[in-house]
Amino acid sequence: MNLVTVSGPPSSGKTSVILKTIDSLKKRGLKVAVAKFDCLYTDDDVLYEKAGIPVKKGLSGALCPDHYFVSNVEEITNWALKNQFDILISESAGLCNRCSPYIKGIKAVCVIDNLSGINTPKKIGPMLKTADIVVITKGDIVSQAEREVFASRVNTVNPSAMIMHINGLTGQGSFELSTLLYSEENHIDSLKGMELRFPMPAALCSYCLGETRIGESYQMGNVRKMKVDDDND
Amino acid sequence: MTDINTTTISSLVAEYPFLTSFFKDNGLDVTGSENLTLVQYFAAFDSDEMEDRALDADNMIVQTEEFIRQMNAFLGKEDDVVKTVTILPGMDKSGNAEEFQELVIEQGEIISIVGPTGSGKSRLLGDIEWVAQNDTPTGRSILINGDVPDRKWRFSSADKLVAQLSQNMNFVMDLSVYEFVELHAESRMVENREEVIHRIIEQANSLAGETFSPETPITSLSGGQSRALMIADTAILSKSPIILIDEIENAGIDRKKALKLLLTQDKIVLMATHDPVLALMGDKRIVIKNGGIHKVIETTDEERTILSTLEEMDRTLLAYRTKLRQGEIITKIQTDWKEKSHA
Incomplete structure (x- = not known):
């Protein structure tokens, strides 16, 4: 089985891109399943089910979504292996711009949209910088020049990635993406011993543990203060 | 290194x-x-x-x-010269072979693409952009300069074979026209930047009905002005040898001049349109049906004659529009297209 991790900011078009891409994969006779990770709410699982795609949904709730992803990716992979799928696509939203769910040796796709602003590529951390494929969506609503500028900004922060333009509504470009997602060589039997491409940010302060009160005396653990003095003004 | x-x-x-x-x-x-x-x-x-x-x-x-x-x-590197693009037939949605031997499109040619919505125009454009090698759903193959193309056309972000001018010309950035073109020029690593920027704005103004200044915010350009700016920008700044146009609305822009500008930059122009004035400006037109190329028609001499009549009608309509905009009472505008078509 092949595992593919897809990640990207909320509403960038991940689900649309995945759905259209799976259409093309299915035509090649491949059995595809999806694991959808989100934070508080998603009904994307219904969209997948409607399309006849086996799907598992995980909501991280009060936990950090990406930490939740890593804690569950092995189980979800085993589920897909047991069901003898050819490809498992994991979908997760990069919520804090610092995390990335990518695993060394596992194909990583980042979905980002043209409307997010030309400085966005600089702001997104490892999720964009360590992806193998960067899919840029919503190109139909901006000008050719903006598409070119945006793509070149993405290329500056991740020169080794392959950059693709996909229209999530019409599916233009999704066939092309589908040709890059499955190969015999990327076959895995388990995730045992594998590693994340990038460490997730440290947490564990009193607020992680449920503290709600504001004020220095309630802050414990991994706490850092901004420099707020007049010299900085 | x-x-x-x-x-x-x-x-x-x-x-x-x-x-x-x-x-x-x-x-x-x-x-x-x-x-x-x-x-x-x-x-x-x-x-x-x-x-x-x-x-x-x-x-x-x-x-x-x-x-x-x-x-x-x-x-x-030297700029890539794409002299010809060849389309080799595949099949339509029902699996029937496309009925043409090969279609060679040459530098400086305008090809119109016509066919109902959903007939497969996007897939054809997609095949060209992805330089299909019998590995897309249509089974078509695309040759560049008569040969199987370099894989870089697929995988490099700097060398895109196709630049696409969509009907929607929205700008989401909050910049002036000058800053916007400058940003694009920077990303294309253009050397004599200032001169190029001014050339683009000048060309855009010669295409647009109403002129704009370099300081105009791009978000306040009219539809016609935006299209004019994008066409000038694509013609001069984009390195892609093939330009794909999805319809050019007939408002606030000189379409004939716009196409000419693209052609003087040695581009190949492919244009999806249902507007007879645009479609007949093409040297050939591809008719798409049920996902396949159904026919390739060379624009006939008669069609060219009709085109000039259509253009005249187009101008008449525009003249009335201008009168209307300027708050005038509409009176008969003297034209000669009727006489011509009777002649």
Whole structure:
């Protein structure tokens, strides 16, 4: 089985891109399943089910979504292996711009949209910088020049990635993406011993543990203060 | 290539000046560290700081190397000349073979694409953009200059075979026309930037019905002005040898001039349209039906004669529009197209 991790900011078009891409994969006779990770709410699982795609949904709730992803990716992979799928696509939203769910040796796709602003590529951390494929969506609503500028900004922060333009509504470009997602060589039997491409940010302060009160005396653990003095003004 | 592991940052930047902005865009402040190598530079961070700033030294060095390689390839090369694009037949949605031998499109040609919505125009454009090699749903193959093309057309972000001018010309950036074109010129690594920017704005103004200044915010351009700016920008700045146009609305822009501008820049123009004035401006038109190329029609002499009548009608309509806009009472505009069509 092949595992593919897809990640990207909320509403960038991940689900649309995945759905259209799976259409093309299915035509090649491949059995595809999806694991959808989100934070508080998603009904994307219904969209997948409607399309006849086996799907598992995980909501991280009060936990950090990406930490939740890593804690569950092995189980979800085993589920897909047991069901003898050819490809498992994991979908997760990069919520804090610092995390990335990518695993060394596992194909990583980042979905980002043209409307997010030309400085966005600089702001997104490892999720964009360590992806193998960067899919840029919503190109139909901006000008050719903006598409070119945006793509070149993405290329500056991740020169080794392959950059693709996909229209999530019409599916233009999704066939092309589908040709890059499955190969015999990327076959895995388990995730045992594998590693994340990038460490997730440290947490564990009193607020992680449920503290709600504001004020220095309630802050414990991994706490850092901004420099707020007049010299900085 | 210089060994990136043993060269100091100052020598790297001296040899590859584009690294200054690359470091900046990646959030690396190298001031004061110019005498270090990149390895030493990263070694100076403690691991907390690296993690804090989401830096990965090994990855960053690999990416820097890749960026230098790409930029060298980009700066050092001659522009790719695409003289011809050849489409070899595949099949339609029902699996019937397309009924043409091969379709050769030459530099400087305009090809119209006609057919009902959903007939497969996008897939044809997609096949060209992806330089299909009998590996897309249609089974078509695309040749460049008569040969199986270089794979870079598929995989490089700097060398795109096709630039696409969509009907929607929205701008989401909050910039003036000058700043906007400048940004695009920067990303294309253009040298004589200022001159190029002015040329683009000048050309755009000659296409647009109403002129605009370099200081005009792009978000306040009219539909016609936006289209004019994008066409001038694509003609002059875009390196892609093929331009794909999805309809040009007939408002506030001289369409004939716009197509001419694209052709003087040695582009191949493919245009999906249902407007007879545009469609007949093409040298040939591709008729798409049920996902396949159904026919390729060369524009006939009679069609060309009719085109000039249509253009005249077009101008009449525009003249009435102008009168209306200026608050005038509509009176008969003297035209000769009726007489011509009777002649």
